[in-house]
Amino acid sequence: MSEDEKPADGVEHKLGLFVDNARRRADKLSDARRAELTELGMRW
Incomplete structure (x- = not known):
């Protein structure tokens, strides 16, 4: 995402x-x- 595309x-x-x-x-x-966050792909 470029600077111009950042959500307002x-x-x-x-x-x-x-x-x-x-x-x-x-x-x-x-x-x-x-465990829930890890399952969602959380990188600790």
Whole structure:
């Protein structure tokens, strides 16, 4: 995605924040939640 194509609503940014927060708090996530995120392709 080029600079001109970035979404105006900031969805790309919010997803990045979610991923960053999930990685930082990985030790506090339940085993089930970690498994769900891993199944979705989360790279820890």
